[in-house]
Amino acid sequence: MKKISLVIPVYHEEESLPHFFNEVNSVIESLSKYDFELVFVTDMPDEGTYNLLIEKQKEQHNIVVVRLSRSFGHEEAVAAGLKVAKGDAVIPLDGDLQDDPKAIPEMIKKWEEGYQVVNGKRSSRSERGLSKLFVKTFYKLFHKWSKKINIPMNVGDFRLLDRVVVDEINNLGENFRVLKIEVPYVGFKTTEVKYERRDRVGGKTHYKKSALFKNAFDYFTVISDKLLLCVFKLSLWSFILSCLSLLGLLVMFILDKVNVLSVIGPIGYLAWLISSVVILGCAFIEFSLFIIGGYANRAYNEANPRPVYIIESVKYYKEEK
Secondary structure, three states: OOEEEEEEEOOOOOOOHHHHHHHHHHHHHOOOOOEEEEEEEEEOOOHHHHHHHHHHHOOOOOEEEEEEOOOOOHHHHHHHHHHHOOOOEEEEOOOOOOOOHHHHHHHHHHHHOOOOEEEEEEEEOOOOHHHHHHHHHHHHHHHHOOOOOOOOOOEEEEEEEEHHHHHHHHHOOOOOOOHHHHHHHHOOOEEEEEEEOOOOOOOOOOOOOHHHHHHHHHHHHHHOOHHHHHHHHHHHHHHHHHHHHHHHHHHHHHHHHOOOOOOOOHHHHHHHHHHHHHHHHHHHHHHHHHHHHHHHHHHHHHHOOOOOOOEEEEEEOOEEO
């Protein structure tokens, strides 16, 4: 019997988990010819979710509870789950049911047809307003700038990965883990299944909107060096604007001297000259340092030997490892 592992990173999901178990267990029961394990990854500070899972494990024996030594982050929790999962195929998904479990049977069907990666493609999203516009723009740039790595649009962590793919991802030596980059990087035969991204069924999100911008910048520095090219383009435009500004200043100075047009006095010309040079120069320097600093920080983190995550314990039914 083939084994399917579901990897579910959870953080303060006490309200969502009862709904999660109802829906997921219903899907599992309809796929009785497969052996399922549910690998939950939680953090040391999250006692509520951890205790709920330990209690649930007493009645549902296919639950595995991975506890990290502290809160490392969502991507790190997924990486820890992939390392622990033993399935012939592994499916990461959210514990708040934004990833629809009803798409799992179709993913497994595609896997049985020979596909080694089955992406869950979002046909619609729950974001509204500026958040939706930002996410849409992000995915377009993300896809465009990803060089030879074909990063699909509107695909997150929800996907089926064959054991071969999981092993290759686990062997990657990067300290900055992003599954949506790692999966297309390792390649293999890929297809997709469409599903509708839903709202949370309970609790509140712990994902801050400000993190969208930080993560977007981090992702771009991982997949591409185009931001460095942007620095070059910005420097070129700064030079052009500076030249135009100085040219305009020269023209007005000449018109003033020949008594054709007098707009500003000598002090005004000097102020214009100084402000043009200082403002454009400072803007360029600050932006350049920001971009270059991002790449330098990424290089520093990759050279740092610290582990991506630390597993405090892995609890199976009636045993601890």
